[in-house]
Structures are given as structure tokens and as C-alpha cells.
Amino acid sequence: MAHRLVAQSFLRYPVSTILGNEGQIRVLRELSRHERGLSIRTLSNQTALTRQEVKDILATLVANGAVSMVRGGRVMLFRMGDHPIMRAVRELFATEERIYTEVMDCLRACMSAHQGVLAAWVYGSAARGQGRSGNDINVIIVVADADVEAIAGDVRHILAESSHRLPCAPSLVALGASDVIRLSAGDPWWSDLVKDAVPLKGDRPEIYARRLRQAQPSPKAKTFGEALNEIGFVPLTPPRRITLRRMGRARRLTRWRKPEEQN
Template structure:
């Protein structure tokens, strides 16, 4: 999945990136504004060609504004619901991960997304990084626990197209990381996205006991 521009995961190239920009706002945008909001480099002429094509197909509405034109997605177009869903792929993935983790027979204390995908920077070649905090009373070799983690890993890869990598700590190990002032803790405080269980903010402000 292209996490910065989810629409591009299905609509490759500049078309997907332009649709992603328009799907993120209700505000009419000039062609120049669309160009500035495309996350990867694009020429104004290239963006304009894409906008003209989308207008011809009725997916985008163009309205005159002096010498310029203002562009918005046509929310009445039959394609709009599909485009809106594509723009929400990251949120939909998080919802699936949450539902899976919350269904576990042996609950995790926390499941967080971290790394480049949490920052919205990961592309199709990026790993989907999950950090799982295991309760101290659960043995790391418990077959039920291992099966749950493996299932989540496999499903996350199928749902996103990205290789899912899991980092696992016990609750005590997390407290030890906090106590030692490990760099990972700083990164998690800054970037981690809660999926299930206790949030990074609450967990990572606890004092070692």
C-alpha cells in the first residue's frame, strides 16, 4: 500500500495522486494548489493534463474563478464512493487490525503501529511495523499467543500488501526500556499509532515499578 497516497495503491501514477489531493478536502482548489499538495514532485502541466482528463470524465468539476479554474471532486459521480474509500485505506487497515487484535483469546496489553507507516511515509516496499506488548503473566511460548501473533502478521500482510514485521515486548520489558531511556521509547512516544489496548501515551509515561 502507498501510505502517503492510498489512492495510488489502486490508481497508479499522477491520476491517483491528484485524486488523493482532491479527496482530502471539500475546498475548491486551483490547479496550482493541487500541484503544491501532491506529495511527490509533479509538474504543473502534468497536473493540469490529469485535471482536464478527470473533468472530461465527469469525476472532477471545474468552475471558473477569474483567469483560473477551481477544481473539486464530483460527489454525485458514481465513482465518488470508490474514490472516497480508496482515500481511507489507511484508516480501514487500522480498523481491521484493531478488530483482529481485540478478538484475541489471550489479550495483548497494547498493539501499536510504528515506523514509517505510522508516520504516513511508507510505500509499497515498506514494512508494516507492529509493536505488541505482552502481559507479564503470558508466557512468550504459549501456543495460543504464538498463533494469534502469527495470524495477525499474515492477515496484515494480505490486507495491506506490505510485509508485516512484529516487535514484541513483555510489559516488564517495556518498563525497562522506559527506565533506560531507550531511543525506541522516544520514537514510539512521537510516532506510534494505537491499534488496540493501552495507548502509547499512557503506557510510555509509566514509571518502572
């Protein structure tokens, strides 16, 4: 038979109350980043919690001294409180941020280690901040079309050598430049990538794709005759001309016909 969890003494174990659930941790983490304090509205936006949830959490934290209130004009602001344990809580969040920064720096170093990587991004749950323990870190690299397989193998080897610095093994996807141009033309997968991507090398995906499209040579405009030649029409022999009149101006055109084998 399961036993009901009994609350521990706040005097003896304040961390159990202050960091009692994920909502409280989210609010305290955000407050630790802003010394001047944040409003309920801002905390709601930054923590993906409703305003009522933020109000209820703040009520608990203020009552326990983990959070204090300050007046900010017409708005009440909240900041980290003066309870003795809060210094250690701040250090805990700072360590958490440092570990994340080190992981991203490691990935950037791996991408920069190979000159053939033209651009690279983290995408998926890791980029959205929703990855769970054990989830892969999804990484996309862009390389020259002719070198996709070779460079992808090299980068996987580089990542494997740095695996001791990463919390889990990255999952690598390699795209050629032509793939980027094709996918960025309206593929839903690319739209999701643009929304969540964290750059590791080069520009953001939407900017990189735009630069690739702009770098493509513009197709030469075809004359009317060239277009007809391309689809198999040839001029009549001897050429006969017709006259088109529009808005008082005459323009002479050659009549065309299909080759006999296409009739």
C-alpha cells in the same frame, strides 16, 4: 530497441491522462476528500509534493476537465471537475479507502481478541504510508513481563487465522511493560515509533509509557544514616558528635566511619 511511449487518445482513454502519474493520483485523491476545494498550499502539504509540482499537475488536470477552479476569497481553490469519468475516479478512491479501513479493523479485532494484549500499534513503513507491495505490516504489542512469549505466540496464531483478510502477513514484535519503560527513557527506536505509530489497542505509545511510569511506586526517600549504612559506613562506638553551624543555627550530627575491613 525500446519504443517511446505514445500518448493515447484522451477521447477514447481519458483515464490514461487523468491518472497518468503518481503525482496526479495524489492530487486527485486529496481533492476527492474535500468537496469545497483546496488551495495549492494545502495540496502541497497533504501530498508531499512541491508547490510547483502541484501547479504543473493542476494545469494538466484543469485543461482536461478533471479539476475545476473556484474562488475562495483571495485564494484560488481547486476541486474535482465535471468530466464524466470523475464519478468513477471518486468511487475508485472510496474503494481504496474502504479496503485500508477493513485491514486496520481486522488488525484491531485481532488485538482485541486476546485480553493479555495491553496495547498495540502499527509502526514502520505501513504506519508512515510508505509501504511497498509485499512489505510486512509491522505490529507491536505490549503484554505483562511474565507472559511475553506465551501471548506473542497466541497473537501470531490469531493473525494467521485472519490472513485471508490481510494483504500481507503481519510481522509481530512483543514487548513487556518494563521494556516500554526502558525504551521510552530515550531510545531512538522508541522516538521513531512515537512519531509514526497507528494505535490498534489502547493509548498512543507516548501516553501509554507515561502512564506506566506514573504507576510505578515512588522510591522511599532515605535518611542520611540509611544511605551511609547502605554503602557500608557504621556509627562510631561510643558515638561522638560534631556540630555544624550555618546561618546562625547549630545542627548536631553523628560522626561515621567505615568498618575496619574496608579501611
